[in-house]
Amino acid sequence: MKEINYIIDEPLPITQDFKSLKQEGLAHIQEVSGNEWTNLNSSDPGVTILDQLCYALTELGYCNDFSINDILTNADDKLIIKDQFYLPKEILTTAPVTINDYIKYIVDEVDEVENVIIVPKQSSLSYSKGTYSVYLSTKPIITNSIAIATICQTVFYRLNKRRNIGELFLMPLQLEKVIYTVSGILQLNNEAEKNTTLASIQNKIRNYIFPKAIQEEDNQLLLEGENSDTLYNGPEMRHGWISNENLGKKKNTITTNNLITLLLTVENVFNVQNLKINNTENNDTATATLTQIISFDLSQLEITYTNTKNDNEENKIQSLDLSFDDSIDSQTSLPTGTFRDINSYYSIQNTFPDIYAVGANAINSNASDFQIAQSRQLKGYLTLFDQILANQFSQLANVPQLFSFKNGITGTPSELQKFYATKTPNEKIHLEYPVPFLCFAPTYFYQPLYSIPNIKPLLKNNNAFNFSLETRTKNVAEEMSWKKFKEDPYNAYIKGLQDLIEDESINLKRRNEMLDHLLARHGESPLLINSIIEGSIYTGNSSKDKIIIKSLYLQNLGLLSYYRYQGYNYLGAKKIENLKKDIPLNLEQLLIDVSSVRFYLEPEDNFNIPKNEKFENDFIFNTNKVDQIEKTRKQDFINYAALELKTTILLSLKTPYINHLECVLSTIDENECTQCKNTSQENAKCKTCINQLEQIHQCLWFLKERKGFICIENCLLYPTANSIIITQSTLEGPYYTIEDSLNYPETISLYMLLENPTETTINAKTEIDLSSTQTSIVINDTISYNLSATAFNDESANWTKITCNEVDYFITMYQKKISENNDTTKTITLIFPDYISYFTNDYFKNRLELLLENTLPIDVTYNYQFASQKTLCDLIPAYINWHNDITFNNLAYKKTTETANALINILTNS
Template sequence: MKEINYIIDQPLPITQNFNSLKEEGLAHIQKVSGNEWTNLNPSDPGVTILDQLCYALTELGYCNDFPIQDILTNSDDKLILKDQFYLPEEILTTSPLTAKDYIKYIVDEVSEVDNVVLVPIQSTLSYIKGVYMLYLSIDPKVDDPTSITTICNTVFYRLNKRRNIGELFLIPLPLKKTTYILNGKLEISNEVALSKILSLIESQINNYIFPKVIRENDDQLLLDGKSTDAIYNGPELRNGWISDANLGKKKDYITSQNLITIIGSVEGVINIQDLQINGVKSGDFVTSATYELLSFDLSSLEIIYTNVKNNSLTTSYESLSKIDTSFANLINKGSKLPKGKFRDINSYYSIQNTFPEIYAVGENAINSNASDFQIAQSRQLKGYLTLFDQVLANQFSQLANIPQLFSFKNGITGTPSELKNFYVSKTPYEKEHLAYPAPYLSFSPTYFYQSLYTIPNIKPLLKNNDAFNFSLEARAKSVAEEISWNKFKNDPYNSYIRGLQNLIEDETINLNRRNEMLDHLLARHGESPLLINTVIEGSVYTGNSAKDKIIIKSLYLQNLGLLSYNRFKGYNYLGAKKIEEIKLALPLNIEQLLIDVASVRFYLESEKDSTIPKNEKFENDFIFNTNKVDQIEKIRKQDFINYAALELQLNILLSLKTPYINYLENVLNNLEEKKCTFCENTLQQTEKCQDCKNQLEQIQQCLWFLKERKGLVCIENCLLYPFDHTIVITPSIEKGPYYKLKDSLCYAETLALYTFLENANAITIDTNSDSGEIVLTIDTITYELLSTTQTTSINWKQTATIASDYFFGMNFENSPENSECIETITLLFPDYIPYFNTDYFKNRLDTFLENTLPIEVSYSYRFVNQETLNSFIPAYTDWYNNLIYNNSAYKKTTDTATALFNIINNIPKI
C-alpha cells in the first residue's frame, strides 16, 4: 500500500479526532457527575486533564492506523517474518504427491534429465500404496553409459528422498531410443544452410515426440494474472516453476503425415515429397512401447536445392534454442515482500510533560525552594495522572508487541522493554551467559506493559524506592540518590515492577487468550483446531493441561512449514542414519544410568544442538522455559530423511517423550539407596533377581525408543514383507529359456539384486542333470532358480557389458497369501508404560491417523511386552541398518527381514 504524504480534507476517525474524543469525555462526565461538576470550561483543571488525555489518545489512534508492515518492522528496518508468516513457497508447496509432481521434481533436481515417463505398476498387495517405474529422457549430449547409469542412480536416490509412505520406486531406466530411417525428397532454400536446416528438423521432430520440460518465471506468472495457489501447487522448484501444461507427453504413435507437417513448418524447407518410414510395412506410421523413444534418421533423404533466399533461418533456429534452454537468470524466487519502516511505538512520552507549568507535574515544575505543601500537592496530582500514564503506556506496549502476540512462539515476558534495558549495560559475556531475571518472566503472556521510570520526578511515588539508600562510601547526597535510583530501576525484584506484573498478568486469562490465538493461527494455516485439540487433549509436558496445549500448538506451528510440506513422506531408507544397538549388558552402572535418564529431558541427541547444556532445567523459578523447549523440539530437514513425517507429527502432538521420562523417573525413584525394591540387593548384582533385571531392561528399552525412534517404531510393511515383482533372467529375450529366483524377495532385496546384476562381472546359469536344480552364479555368489514363462510386461535390460550375454527384468507375480490383511504401516509402543496402553490414548491415536493419513494408507498399532522387545529391537535394528547400508549387494532374506517378520506377526493387533 502506497503511503500518503499529504493531508486529505476528510473526517478523521474518532480515535484520532481530538474534538470528538473530548465531546465523548464531557458527555460521560456530565452523565456520571450530574450537578456536582458544573464548570466544564477550559479553565477548569479537570477539563485540562481531559484535554491532555484526549490528545494522548489521538497519538495512540494514529499509531493504531500504521500499516501492518510498519508494526511488524523491527529497529533495523527488517520485516519480522520468522515465526510469524510462511512465505507462499514454504506453505503452499508440498513434497511430490502426484505423478506430475514427481516429474517436475526430478526434472528440477537432475539437470541432465529433460523429461520423464512415470508408469504406475499395479500391485495387488494391500500394504503397497503404489509402485512406480520411471523412464528418463536424458540430454542427448550425455551418451556415455557410465554417466547414464550415474544419472539413473541419482534420480533413484532423489525419488527415495521424497518417497511417500507405502510408495516404492524401481531403479529408473533411460528411454531406449528406437530409430527409423526416413526416405523421400527434401527441397530446401540453399546448400549453405543444409546442416542448420537438418539440425532444426531433427530438433523439432524430437520436441514433437517428447518435448523438453519448459520452465517459467514465477514472478512473471504473477504479473500475468496466474493465481498464487496455481503457481505454488506442487513441489518447491529451484530452477523455475513448471506448469502441468509445460510437462509435455511422450507420443508413441507417429504417422508420416505428422512428420510432413513438422518438416514443412521449418524455415528454409520449400517442400517434402514421397516421405516414407523405412522398415515399416505400411510405411505410414510407427509405434513405440512405454520404455521406448522414437527417433528418425534423416541421412537417407534426397536433398534438392532451389535459388530462393531466406534470411530468417538463423533467427528461427535461435528462437527454438531459446525455447529448449532453461532460464539461466531467474530473479529471486518468491513473492516480493512489503517494505515497512520502524516506528518505535513502544516509546512513551508522559502526559505530565505537556501540562502547563502551574500544575507542577513536569520536569522542572518543583524546585528546591518549594514548600512541603507544594511538593505534596504536586505528588498527589502526579499520583493521579500516573494511573492514566500507566494505562496509556501499556496500550502502546500492547500495540508494539503485536508481532509477539500473534507469533508461533510463546513469549517469556510481559514487559519486553525491561528485558531490553536489562542487557543494555551488560558486557558481551554477560549478554551471552547472564540469564534474564526470573521476576520478569511469565508463561506466554498476552498482555504487555512497561515501566514509567522516565516520568519526571516519579521516584517518590514508587513503593520502597529508598531500598538502596545505603553505602559504605562517602558520597554527595545527589550522587548517592542517583546511584540508589539506578539500582532500584535495575532491580527486577523492586516492588513497583513486581506489583505491576501481578496487577496486569492473570494466568488463567492469559492461558485462555493464548489458546484462542493459537487456534486462530492453526485455522489460518489450514489446520483444524478442533482436530488438534482432540488429539493433544491428555498430552503432557508440564502437567498443566492449558499450558501443555499452548506448548504443543506452538511447537506444531513453528514446525508446520516442514511438516506441511512433507506431510505424507516416508523416511529415506537409502540415506537415513544408522540406528544404535540397544545396550542390555548387565551389571549396569547406576550412576551413568541416572545421568542418561536426566539427559533425556533435554533431548537425548547432544549433537542435535550443542548449545544446550545437558544439566540445564526446563524451569526457572517455576516459570516454564518455552525457549528451551522450542530449541529441543525444533524439526530440521535432516529429520525427514531419518523419520517419516508421521513419526515427527506424533512425537509433537502426543508428546511422546514425556511418558517415557515420567516412567523412567518413577522406576529410578523406587530404587531406594541404589537397591532393588524386590530383592534388596544392589543393582550391581542384578543376575540374582529377575525382577531387578526386568526393571533395568525396561529402562534400557525406554532409552532406546527415545534416543533412536522418537518414542515409537513405525514400519512400512512394503519394505519388509515379500514383494510381488520378481526378477526374471534369460540368455535370449526372443527365445528364452526364462528363469526366476526360487526364493521370494522383499522390495529392498529386489532392488539390491537389480543393482548387482547391472554391475556383474560374470553371469552363468547351470542345470544339474541329476537333480534338475538350476543355479544362477553372479560373480562368485549362487542363487537357486525356477523355470518360468515370458511375460509381455517385462522391460528387459542387458546386464553389465562384460556379462552382456544375459538380460533381466521385472516380472509380475501373484500376491502372497493373506496379503489383504497386511496394513500399509505398523506402529509399535511398549505395553508397560501406562500412558500408552489405555483406551484414551488409542482413541486419540485413531483420531489423528484416520484424519491425517491418505485414504489408501491403512494402519495398525501394537503394544509390545518387555520379553518380545528383547528380541524385536535387535531384529529391527539389524533389518533397518541392513536396508540402508547393504542395499548395493544382494543378501538373502532368511535372516533380518524374515526374523523381524515373524516377531511382528506374533504380536497381537489392537
C-alpha cells in the same frame, strides 16, 4: 520524484478527533457528577486534565492506524517474518505427491533429464502396489552408458528421498530408442543451410515426440496475473515453475502426415515428396511401447535444392535445444514498512502548565512540604492514567509477539532488552533473565514509567538502595540509588505491575484462542488439533500443555506441511544405534542417560544438573528451551517419516517416557535392591532389577533413536523376506522357495517375468537373469538365482517343471501367513511399549487413531501394537538389524532376507 505532503480536509476517526473525544468526556462527567461539577470551562483543573488525556488518546489512535507493515517492522527497518508468517513457497508448496509432481521434481533437480515417465507397476502381486516404474528422457548429447547409469542412479536416489509413505520407485531406465529410417525427397532453399536445417529437423521431431518440460520464472508469472495457489501447488522448484500443460506427453505413434507437417514448419524446408517410414508394415506409421521412444534416421533422405538462395544471417536456423538460466530468482518480494517507536511513551505530566507542579521543573528546592505533598498527590492521580496509556502503547507495539508462533516469556519485553543491554559480555555468558520478569505466554503487555518527572518518591520501597560503603554526596547517592532501583527486576513496582496486569487463567484462555486463530489461518482445524492433543502431557497443566503443543506445531508447520506424506529415506537414513544389553550397576550413570534424553544433550554435559533446571526457573516454564529442543529440521525427514515427527509433537510422546524413567529410577536404590536386598554388585542376579534396567534401556532407545515409537512400512519389509512360488496344481503346494535372497527391485522383476504368459520352463538348473527387460527368462552364467522345492505340507515334494501359465501366487511366506487376499503393502505398523500405561489406555488409542486417519494418505492403512518388555527384547534388535541392512546395503545389493524374516517372525507371533 520528491514526495508532496498535504492534508485532506475530511472528518477524522473519533480515536484521533480531539473535539469529539472531549465532548464524550464532558458528557460522561455530567452524567456521573450531576450538579456537583458545574464549571466545565477550560479554566477548570479537571477539564484541563481531560484535555491532556484526550490529546494523549489521539496519539494512541494515530498509532493504532499504522499499517500492519509498520507495526511488524523492526528498528532496523526489516519486516518481522520469522515465527509470524510463512512465505508462499514455504506453506503452499508440498513435497511431490502426484505423478506429475514427481516428474516436475526430477526435471528441476537433475539437469540432464528433459522429461520423465512414471507409471504404477501393473501386477497382481499385492506388494507391488504403490510401486512405480520410471523411464527417463535425457539430453540427446548424453550417449555414454556409464553417464546414463549415473543419471539413473541419481534419479533413483532423488525419487526415494521424496517417496510417499507406503510407496517405492524402482531403478529408472532410459527410454529405449526405436529407430525408423525415413526415405523420400527433402527440398531445401539453400545448400549452405543443410547441416543447420537437418539439426533443426531432428530437434523439431524430438520435441514433437516427447517435449522437454518447460520451466518459467515465478516472478514473471505472478506479474502476469498467475494465481499464487496454482503457481505454488506442488514441489518447490529451483529453476522455475512447470505447469501441467508444459510437461508434455510422449507420443507412441507417428504417421508420415505428422512428419510432413513438422518438416514443412522448419525454416529453409521448401518441399517434401514421397516420404516413407521404412521398417513398418505400411511405410506410413512408426510405433513405440511405453518403455520405448521413437527416433528417426534421416540419412536416407534425398536432399535437393531450389534455385533460390538466402544468405541473410537472420534467416539461419538456430538450434531448438534451449537452456534455462539456473540463477532464476523466484523469490517473491516482501512488503516493506517503516519502523515506528510505538512503545516509547511521553508522559502527559510533561505537557501540563507549570502551575500544576507535575512537570520536570515544577518543584524546586524552595518548595514547602505542603506544596510538595500537593504535587505528589496530583502526580499519583495522573500516573494512573499514564500507566493505562503506556500499557496500551506497549500492547500495540507487541502485536508481533501477540500473534507469534512462539510463546512469550515476559509481559514487559522493553525491560528485558534494557536488562541485557546493561550487562557486560562476561556477565551475559551465563545470564538468566530474572524470574520476576518471566511469565508463561503473556497476552497483556506493560511497561514501567521511570521517565515520569520526579516519580521516584511515589514508588514503593524506592529507598531500598539508599546505602553505600563509599563516601558520596547526597545528590550522587540519590542518583546511584535510583539507578539501582530501576535496574532491579525484583523491585516492588515491577512486581506490582505484574500482579495487576497478569491473570494466568485469562492469559491461558486468550493465548489458546490466538493459537487456534493461527492454526485456522494456515488451514489446520483447531477443533481437530484440540481433540488430538487433549490429554497430551508436558507440564501437567492442561491449558499450558495445549499452548506448548500448538506453538510447537505452528513453528514446525512449514516443514511438516511440505513433507506431509513423505516416508523416510531408506537409502540415506542414519544408522540406528544398538539397544544396550549390558546392565549398568551405577545409578549415577543411569541418571545421566535420562538427563541426556530430557535435554537432547551429550551425557557428559549433564553432570550435576537438577532435573528441572532446563525447563523451569522458579516454577516458570521455559518455553524457549522447549522450542529449541523440539525443533524439527530438514535432516529429520531423511531419518523419519513425516508422520513420525508429527505424531511425536502432537501426542507429546517424550514426556510419558521421561515420567516412566523417573518413576522406575525412584524405586531403585543405589546400594540395595528393595526386592532382593542384595548389594549393587549382586543386583544383576535379581529378576526385578534386571526387568527395571531393561525397561530403562528400552525407553532410552525409543527416545534417542525412534522419537517414541517404531514405525514399519510393509512395502519395505515384506519384499525383502523369503519369497515362494505357489503353483495352480494345488494351493497346498508344492511350494518353490527362492534360496537366494532378493532385494526389492529383484523380487518385483522376477515376478513380472513369471507372471507373463510365456512357455518358458523353470527347473532346478535354470539360472535367471533379472537384468533382462524381456518377457522371457534368460539363462546367464554370471547371475544365478536358484529355486528349490519346499514342502510345507508334503515332505516328499520334488522338483517339477513349472510354466509361467501355472504360476498362481508369488508372495512372501509371511505375507501369506498374515493375509492371502488383502493388500498389505500400503500398511504401516506402529509399535509402543505396553508397560507405559499412558500408551495403553483407550483415550490415547482414540487420539492416535484420530491423528492417523487425518494424516495418512487415504490409500494407506495402519495398525498399532503394544509390545511387552519381553517381546521388545527380541523385536528392537531385529528391527535395528533390518533397518540398517536395507539402508546401508541396499545399493550394494546385499540381501536382507535373514533380518527381514527375523523381524516378521516376531511381528506375526507377538
